[in-house]
Ligand code: ADP
Ligand code: ZN
């Protein structure tokens with residue numbers, strides 16, 4: 312009898328896989344199964360990536376695998392996706408593949424897996440989805456659905472449709488067509504729909520379930536309890552779930568019959584993972600669609616410049632929805648309020664106050680958008696100049712009045728609000744600036760009888776509370792909604808006719824060249840919450856009021872004209888001239904240490920340790936917020952106009968750096984978005 316050896320990928324920073332002898336009973340394990348193995352002094356669960364009859368590991372070092380889990384194997388395609396991501400983002404395979412699995416699969420307990428498998432085994436598979444009560448598509452929507460359903464092979468499509476143009480309807484009917492086509496051919500199909508915000512899952516899930524009664528649907532996002540996550544993941548992996556809805560992490564789901572990928576609001580920053588493996592779910596989705604030769608739809612009213620560039624250059628097909636879908640619904644009128652002329656009290660200009668008053672009288676809803684939570688961004692002493700800094704970070708402590716705390720938004724440190732100035736004893740400390748809590752307080756003074764609701768990360772800490780809050784807005788129990796970007800995206804508010812935007816100016820002058828793209832998208836998104844159902848008889852025309860000190864700024868001009876096309880073309884020209892993405896490929900090496908110099912020294916070494924023809928290596932610099940939790944952070948940007956050249960460089964560079972001794976902790980990010 313020949314020996315059987317398993318090569319296993321484990322979740323460790325070591326860039327290698329590990330061989331084990333298989334001495335178990337029963338059938339030989341398969342590639343893609345999970346193996347429980349001894350690792351150092353503990354046990355670990357890894358993925359079998361190879362099964363063979365020889366090994367380079369000497370016999371006295373060889374350990375035996377303990378067990379193989381009863382999970383049907385992950386497919387070669389799924390492993391290829393992980394291999395690609397590992398390669399592209401310069402990480403070991405195990406560090407990519409294992410975190411993509413539900414925790415309960417990776418832990419040593421097998422009970423929950425068996426229970427979940429049993430439960431799923433009983434589920435019936437329903438084959439013919441009969442779309443119920445679908446509205447009649449307008450011409451643009453119909454064209455889009457036809458084009459998506461007719462697509463063969465890898466067909467990346469930008470669905471460029473203004474807010475409220477009925478993109479969701481296009482997704483649903485395209486999905487129905489793909490499921491129906493598969494059923495006709497007696498084959499199986501799965502559809503993956505990615506959305507940017509957890510809070511949008513219930514709305515979309517409701518729509519999908521209503522439209523596809525009897526079709527098995529699974530959601531995947533970080534808000535699920537572990538048990539649920541496992542069940543839903545398995546439903547996808549075993550092919551039971553026909554439609555999988557999820558946030559960015561769902562892109563790593565195992566989907567053996569994947570036939571269509573849809574990414575809603577493809578421009579959204581939340582598709583970028585910002586810690587650990589810093590992947591772009593959108594980019595991985597496009598790769599996955601190409602690998603599987605299936606269509607992918609990228610939907611947005613304000614596409615990312617990367618996607619826009621692809622569409623303009625013909626690499627992606629572009630479908631357009633120019634009008635709002637609901638009868639009589641038109642895009643809201645956008646007006647700028649010059650804060651130099653109309654000086655705000657409580658953060659609200661008199662123009663905005665009158666507009667709010669009008670809505671209250673008519674029983675219509677208003678939304679105030681301010682992308683800053685807390686009460687005030689900083690507390691200060693007028694008498695001596697003291698300012699409330701975080702003792703551990705290069706940052707102010709944010710005042711949270713309802714919670715009676717000062718909180719650091721970087722390290723989460725909480726302190727009591729000082730009664731008097733710690734330096735001079737002055738008891739009259741002043742909050743500077745304005746966050747959502749303070750606007751809420753101001754509104755209560757101006758409109759004591761109004762029903763005001765604040766929705767931000769602080770007000771929705773408890774599980775389920777965000778959903779409850781949005782439900783009450785939809786029910787009409789709220790007159791004025793104030794919130795951060797949480798309220799700006801995707802929600803289909805039916806009775807909302809006014810959007811007020813407070814303080815968007817800071818992004819106009821950011822050193823980050825992406826800030827204006829982001830601000831524009833944000834403003835178009837939040838503006839898109841108004842007037843979605845059309846004007847009611849005797850009701851107010853919907854409008855968007857932006858309070859600004861720079862009413863002449865061209866960005867606001869483009870927002871007023873709802874003119875993404877021109878704005879994007881101009882931005883692309885600027886980017887081309889400046890030699891930045893999408894005309895340049897970048898990677899960012901970050902280093903952190905107790906002392907800034909340690910981090911900078913490491914980066915300096917990294918900058919010089921290799922030949923780098925065709926690659927630009929910039930100078931190491933401290934990060935803008937240099938110190939977080941008493942650790943200093945610095946970064947080094949490398950760039951190239953050629954992606955393959957950059958990738959090749961990174962590969963050997965990483966090998967070199969992994970062998971470098973340093974006290975700094977470091978990590979690499981490919982295609983960084985926050986520089
Ligand atoms: P988007 O995602 O493009 O912002 P939605 O898909 O949320 O827009 O659609 C906006 C509203 O228009 C929704 O309430 C939707 O039910 C409605 N709608 C979509 N398509 C149609 C249609 N063909 N006829 C009437 N109403 C529609
Ligand atoms: Zn003082």
Ligand code: ZN
Nearest residue numbers: 701704719722
């Ligand atoms: Zn801090």
